[in-house]
Amino acid sequence: MAKRTQKAGATARFGARYGVSVRRNAGAAMAKRSRKYTCPVCQYQKVERKSVGIWVCKHTKCNHTFAGGAWEPFTRASDANNRILRRSVDGATTADMAFIAQEAAMNYERELANRPSLQEEE
Secondary structure, eight states: OOOSSOOOGGGGGGTTOSOHHHHHHHHHHHHHHHSOBOOTTTOOSOEEEEETTEEEEOOTTTOOEEEOOSSOSSOHHHHHHHHHHHHHHHSOOHHHHHHHHHHHHHHHHHHHHHSOOHHHHO
16 A cells, blocks of 8 residues: 655654645754754864754864854855955955055056156256
8 A cells, every 4th residue: 555645754743733834844944953064173074053053063072162053053144254254364355456456556647647757858
């Protein structure tokens, strides 16, 4: 005999209550929460959630604790912040480079204006 229902996973405890989409979203969130993630320090896949927003590496030598998202340790906002920080540490951003180039062009124009021309020297 074939099975007549699909496996419900962790959301089976809800039974037929709350609707399919709510149970599906809850199941996805619970799967994200309980999954093991890669540690940013030791690179082992041992990071687990300690509580909401607190993540800890369970590797015996590392034991690194850090703040993250409620369901995942690395969110889209944290990725964007890390990119901004990396750019500021590595060097100037594109906006800074444009400002520096503009300042250099203005200084060059000033030097040309202040330099005596060849006709005035004769």
